[in-house]
Amino acid sequence: MSLNGFVKTIQNIMRVDNGINGDAQRIEQMTWLLFLKVYDTKEEDWEFHNPNYVSIIPEDLRWRNWAVDHKDGESKTGQELLVFINNELFPTLKNLEINEKTPVRQAIVKAVFEDSNQYMKDGIQLRKVINVIDAINFDDHKEKHAFGEIYETVLKDLQSAGNAGEFYTPRAVTDFMVQMIKPILGEKIADFACGTGGFLTSTLKELEKQVKTAEDKRLYDESVYGIEKKPLPYLLAITNMLIHDIDTPQIIHGNSLERNVREYKDHEKFDVVLMNPPYGGTENEIVKSNFPADLRSSETADLFMSVIMYRLKKNGRAAVIIPDGFLFGSDGAKTELKKKLLTEFNLHTIVRLPKSVFAPYTSITTNILFFDNGSKTKNVWFYRVDLPEGYKAFSKTRPMQLDHFKDAISWWENRVEIKDTDTDTFKAKCYTVEDLVNRDYDFDLCGYPTFEEEVLSPEETIRQFHERRNALNAKIDKKIKQIEELLGIKE
Structure with missing residues (x-):
């Protein structure tokens, strides 16, 4: 079964069930089941390498002992299955006993189920869903590495994904950013609003190429760190890490903005930060007090920019997706953030993305800021990524691909100014800090010429x-x- 077919099959089964209302509940139902299947596969591996391994999940609640249908008429289904999941599985996993000595890879089971829900009311349909999920072979290299596509399909089908200012970041964009940042095995890489872990998995894909020894594998395991506020993306991120052979996922369920940024110590900072912060969200006044007065903002993207600056190591590198409003905005916090980027960091590149990159979730135009914590800014290069020939816009069926960045990747290594003679605008141009200061910190440069009103x-x-x-x-x-x-x- 194709991955797209897998998601569609499960969603069609769930639509028959009266207990599930809408895509959000369907996805949550699907993901905790996927987590248990993936976790059981990982436990098989841990048991193989350590004969003394003991699961934190009671034996009769492990996936292999209740979910697998051996076609002998003994598997739980119907009302029996519902009673088992509602009265035994969920209460037990939500209340697992853990302490400071519990290994992270086991403690995550309780963390995952504390905020998960079982919505289905039809035990026969639930058995069908379980059988479809159990049919995936996570030991198969091809299926395992393609598993991220399941998440992408799920999120693309969730049309309301952008309602809270959070948008699925296309794989092409995360891969491009990671390739330009060039993470190195042994570096600590973070995303402080990691969602389902897209930036982290793109990073792991690059780091995997560098793994040659057992010590390299240890560094790989400890390389990525994420924080996610919402329960469902957190569950997806944990599962995503397990699939990518991170046995001890460093994914925290929490809000990155709820810590005073001035309290971070050196050991809490990172070599690389890759992010697409939530835009347009709101935080209460208590959260704003965690930031210096001149950096307090009602825009969550601005607050995350501050977090990144405070948590980036000396000589660390960052790539961050920011909406257009940050570039031309001149309210107090935005201006102060841009001053800080120019005077305390090296903001070397701003890549402007087409409006439709995040279609169908939003048409907000976004940009990628690349900066490091090594020196003050001297010059900032702007580069505009244009739509491919023949495209009026990207869409759900024609999304952005990594190949659409090939000109940008080529330009990155050999930077020259590029002028579009048809529109008399610059596609790529270098500006000095003085140029930007004289524009009152308006960074709206090398933008898209307007041919028609959208x-x-x-x-x-x-x-x-x-x-x-x-x-x-x-x-x-x-x-x-x-x-x-x-x-x-x-x-």
Whole structure:
């Protein structure tokens, strides 16, 4: 069965069940079952290498002992299956006893089930779903490494994925960012809002090529770290790490913004940060107090930028996806963040992405900021990734591919200014820090020429209007202040 077919088959079975309402519940139901199947496969491996291994899951609750259908008429189904899962499996896994000595790879079972739910009410349909999941062979190299595609298919089918300002990041974008950052085995790589672990798995794909010895494998196991606030993406991220042979996933269930950024010690910082922070979300005033007064913002993406700066090691490297509003925004926090990027970090490259990269979730235009913590910025290169020839936009059926970055990758190693003679705009250009300061920290450069007006949703139209209006008001206020100073007018 193809991976797309796998997801569709499960979703079609679940649609018959009256206990599940909508895609979000279908996906949650699917993912805790996938987790148990994956975890059982990993336990087989751990048992093979350690005859003394003891599972944290009671023997009769392990996947192999209740989920596998041996076609002998003995497997649980119908009401018996529902009673077992609702009254035995879930209560036991939610209340597993753990302490500071419990290995992380075992403690994650309780962490996963604390926020998981069992929605299905039809035990026969539930048995069908379990059989489809059990048919996946995670020992097969091809199926194992293609497993991430299941998550991509799931998220693409979840049309509401972007409602809270969080969008599935296409594999092409995460792979491009990782390739430009060039992670090295032994470095610590983090994503402080890791979602399902897309950046981390792209990183592991690069690091896997560098594994040659047992010591290399140990470094590989300890290389990636993530934090995720929401239960469902957290569960997906944990499962994703197990599939990629990370036996002790360093994925924390929590909110990265709830720690005072000034308290981080050197051992809590990272060599590499790769992120697509949530945009447009809101945090309460208590969370904002975790940041210096000049960096406090109502925009979650701004707060995450601060977290990245405070948690990036000396000489560390970062690649971060940021919406257009950050580039041209001139409210206090955005301006201060951009000043900090230029004076305390080396913001060397800004790659501008086409609007439709995140289709169908949003048409918000985004950019990738590449910077390191090695020196002050001298020059910033801007590069615009144009739509491929023949494309009016990317879409769910025609998403962005890594091949669409081939010109950008080639340019990265041999940077030259590129001017589009048809539109008289720059596709790539280098600007000095002075150029950017003189623009009042407006980084809206090498953007896309407008040929036709795009029809946006009312919410996005209002959002963009507010961003542009605030930027314009700030410029007007600054000019009025300069004129008042020249005329000797005091407040």
